[in-house]
Amino acid sequence: MTTTIDLAALFRRMTGDEKHEWAAASTLDVLWVLYDRVLDIDPATADHPDRDRFLLSKGHGPMAYYAILAAKGFLDPAVLDDWTTFASPLGQHPDRNLIPGVEIGSGSLGHGLALATGTALGLRAQNRAKPRVFVLVGDGELDEGSNHEAIALASRLNLTSLTAIAVDNGSASHGWPGGIASRFTVEGWHATTVDGRDHDALHAALTARHDRPNAVVATIREA
């Protein structure tokens, strides 16, 4: 991607060295595809009621998120230099009250899917058909039972505007036999499993519209 070098430079403002941690971030590619090609949101529309919503449920390891927010103009890149310091708005877990364009504060796992479900319900109740709601969870995060309350509920309430992205880097201690997608499809979601580094495949899966809530399992398997 043409922005690779830019993101690498933004990452280095946080990591402070020449390490290639940025490339290893499991969420990097899906976040980039979302912000570059899918979400209808920019700094000028960050508070517009008809903006698309992106909720980062897996708030741990937010460097890729911050780098992309900076690349897209939500954050002054200079803010990255002193992240996690007392006066910085950027911590190891993001806080929506401190960062423009961040829809939720997260960190404790298993909160985003229900918040996204409520967001989609709130938009529907206000007859706002345009915005889509995306929420990113991790495969380890799916261990939390709260996700499964929300997965079942979102389908029962027919929230077709909702897309859940499950980044699967194999971090769940006890795994997901049969695959993560089946956890969604058994509850009535549409689900697609794609290579989490393949931008075109991610784009196709994220922009497809279905008459059911949509799950995109983005598989990351590094050597």
Place this chain on the structure above:
Amino acid sequence: MRQTFVDTVSDALDHDPRLAVVTADISAAAFKPARERHPDRVLNVGIREQAMIGVAGGLALTGLRPVVHSYTPFLVERPFEQIKLDLGHQDVGAVLVSIGGSYDDPVWGRTHQGPGDVALLDTLPGWTVHVPGHPDEVAALLPAALTGDDRVYLRLSARENSHAYPATGRFTVVREGARATVLAVGPMLDNVLAATAGLDVTVLYASTVRPFDHRGLRAAGHPDVVLVEPYLAGTSAHEVANAFDDVAHRLRALGVRRDVEVRAYGTAEEHDAVHGLDADGIAKAVREFIR
């Protein structure tokens, strides 16, 4: 109180497009007529209390005003982290409305008792806590809660006092005396009045405990206070201490015992006696306190 709550909120839904209701099966049937009129704003999530609060947080993020309702332990205790994070940390508002009090119907046992609710919410900033003692107070407290943006907890109970008092947020002077102040919270008032009949004490009544009316307590004129709360004993002790932080004072805090799990069913009145919250128990405590 629950019927007043259901009627008031059902009516408000017809007039305020910002209002939404979220239940987790409990009382869902009571909101059925409202749900038929407003299917997108009266939501029953099934027996999913974590999702109930999370959904409320999401609704609030889109600008709606969620009213969330269940039995005390399933509203406050089971999804407590959702209350802390999906409402508080996001800095969005909601109106949480519980029924069941601490032990309104003890035949259901410990699982359906919630005496720690107000103490738990006290660990979080920004919550207004109402503990009405009469259905008319519920009707008086709800409009401001429904039209606000803040975080409000309304603790409903099947226990009620015989008379309603104006729900001003301030403490009401019910009786005046010289020896001490007895502060009765919500449904405790009738027992307190029976217990203190003939005693030379001031009786204050509170249907709102957060924010705590420090000035009202101070204005009663006694640095000796008996606090009678229908939930965990001493839940508001720190607030009494704040009210008297520059003078010597005494406090006797009555409420649901912290030192024992009462493994018994029976009636609420029988449990009152175990906790010293019946009129005899309160009278004994107040007499000892002013002796």
